[in-house]
Amino acid sequence: MYKYTKYIWLALGVLFLQIFLLDNISIALFLRPMIFPIIILLLPIEWRAVWVILAAFVVGWIMDLSLGGAGLYIASLLPIVPLRRTLIYIISHLAVESGDQTGLLSRMTQRQMIGYIALALLLHHTLFFGLEALSLAAPMQFLATIVCSTLLSTIVAMPIVRIFAKQLTTR
Amino acid sequence: MHRLIGFIKQIYVVLLFVLLECGALWHYASSSPYTEATMLARTTKIGGAISQTVTNIGHFFSMPDENRMLTARIAELEQQLSAIEELYGERTQDTTLLAGIVDTTLHYRYHAARVSSITTSRQRNYIVLDKGSEDGIAPNMGVITPSRQLVGYIVSCSERYAVVLPILNTEFHIGGRLVHNNELCKVQWDGSSTHEAQVIDLSSYADPERGMAVNVSSPRLPDDVLIGYIESFESNAQKSAYSARISLATRFSVLDNVLIVENTHYDEIERLTDEATAKSNE
Numbered sequence: 001m002y003k004y005t006k007y008i009w010l011a012l013g014v015l016f017l018q019i020f021l022l023d024n025i026s027i028a029l030f031l032r033p034m035i036f037p038i039i040i041l042l043l044p045i046e047w048r049a050v051w052v053i054l055a056a057f058v059v060g061w062i063m064d065l066s067l068g069g070a071g072l073y074i075a076s077l078l079p080i081v082p083l084r085r086t087l088i089y090i091i092s093h094l095a096v097e098s099g100d101q102t103g104l105l106s107r108m109t110q111r112q113m114i115g116y117i118a119l120a121l122l123l124h125h126t127l128f129f130g131l132e133a134l135s136l137a138a139p140m141q142f143l144a145t146i147v148c149s150t151l152l153s154t155i156v157a158m159p160i161v162r163i164f165a166k167q168l169t170t171r
Numbered sequence: 172m173h174r175l176i177g178f179i180k181q182i183y184v185v186l187l188f189v190l191l192e193c194g195a196l197w198h199y200a201s202s203s204p205y206t207e208a209t210m211l212a213r214t215t216k217i218g219g220a221i222s223q224t225v226t227n228i229g230h231f232f233s234m235p236d237e238n239r240m241l242t243a244r245i246a247e248l249e250q251q252l253s254a255i256e257e258l259y260g261e262r263t264q265d266t267t268l269l270a271g272i273v274d275t276t277l278h279y280r281y282h283a284a285r286v287s288s289i290t291t292s293r294q295r296n297y298i299v300l301d302k303g304s305e306d307g308i309a310p311n312m313g314v315i316t317p318s319r320q321l322v323g324y325i326v327s328c329s330e331r332y333a334v335v336l337p338i339l340n341t342e343f344h345i346g347g348r349l350v351h352n353n354e355l356c357k358v359q360w361d362g363s364s365t366h367e368a369q370v371i372d373l374s375s376y377a378d379p380e381r382g383m384a385v386n387v388s389s390p391r392l393p394d395d396v397l398i399g400y401i402e403s404f405e406s407n408a409q410k411s412a413y414s415a416r417i418s419l420a421t422r423f424s425v426l427d428n429v430l431i432v433e434n435t436h437y438d439e440i441e442r443l444t445d446e447a448t449a450k451s452n453e
Contacts, residue, residue, distance in 0.1 A: 049184045050183070050184050050187060053184065053187055053188050053191065054187075057191050060195070069199075070198055070199050070202035070203075071194070071195040071196065071197070071198030071199035071202065072195075072199050074191065074192075074195035075192060075195035075196050075199055078188065078191055078192045078195065079192065081188070082188065131196075131199065134205075134206060134209040134210065134213070135209065
């Protein structure tokens with residue numbers, strides 16, 4: 001059995017950090033850290049897809065309501081859900097066996113976990129900034145925003161991921 | 172019903188994902204005029220590209236039929252040309268003169284075109300062709316199928332495209348003529364069926380019969396262009412004229428290649444008609 005309270009605390013903590021801290025930090029135009037996708041990325045891969053889709057919808061909806069995204073956060077977060085297994089397989093060659101309840105994420109090494117989070121955040125940021133700009137009029141700035149923001153998001157997210165992963169292995 | 176429920180149960184996760192994603196994108200698109208306009212432009216572009224690809228695939232698979240039809244038409248034209256050359260050669264002893272004379276005195280010129288888009292489900296349908304003013308196309312030119320059946324006539328054109336007012340438009344009307352006795356009539360469309368049109372003002376002396384062919388009688392097109400065949404007819408209350416329903420010869424649902432017909436005398440005819448009308452109004 002999974003300890004659902006851990007996931008609820010993770011979600012509340014990350015959302016609080018994102019909405020009240022990270023979104024109010026203004027470093028540079030092309031540096032916009034977004035760590036809220038890790039709430040979805042760290043949900044058990046073995047979970048039924050329908051619950052993960054609904055969870056992603058709720059997280060995106062809270063972000064949209066809090067930051068006035070008008071559906072942008074939901075639209076960019078939802079496509080990450082069906083890609084989680086593929087991303088993990090690309091990074092670690094681990095796959096969910098039928099009836100597997102051991103926790104795929106807890107079997108990943110730290111390096112694999114960084115790769116998984118960074119790749120997923122890169123995809124999310126590409127979608128998010130692509131939808132936000134809806135234009136390739138300034139391609140270099142667009143690319144710089146995606147790359148720099150992904151790097152910063154990964155750096156900020158990794159301590160949280162590491163602490164949470166430890167919790168997963170000691171449950 | 173059970174199968175439908177079973178099918179929905181199988182794909183409900185995908186369905187839920189698509190619904191939520193589309194809902195979010197729609198909400199985002201309608202959040203500001205900029206996002207609305209930009210996303211509409213993107214979706215139109217994607218939709219257009221998909222439609223073009225589907226059309227191209229359709230064209231590819233219909234090529235054998237088109238080739239057969241074109242080969243038959245080429246053979247027919249070659250036969251006519253050789254007959255003309257033979258006749259002309261006998262009279263002038265110089266067949267090379269024919270090409271130059273044909274080019275300058277030709278009554279009708281033909282331009283091949285393809286259908287870019289077509290609507291058939293509305294009351295006012297239009298067809299867009301892939302030839303425009305750059306290719307010598309101009310308004311009022313007639314449009315027919317390669318097997319000489321009426322499609323419509325050009326109403327406007329840009330540099331690369333032309334818009335056709337087809338017979339399947341309630342605004343359309345054209346002169347017609349019964350083939351067997353040359354009785355004149357008018358042909359129009361009431362919007363009820365894509366396979367039928369209406370003949371009006373057919374003289375009481377016309378003596379129509381089911382299956383009779385109705386050809387075009389218009390300065391835009393040659394007289395041998397077929398409109399359709401009489402399906403049913405009735406005389407009016409005063410027994411002074413007939414009206415009839417005709418089955419259209421052109422199958423608009425599979426329309427692809429067309430011929431644009433340029434009447435080189437059209438402007439002259441129109442000018443004379445306008446002058447006559449102006450004089451009669453004085």
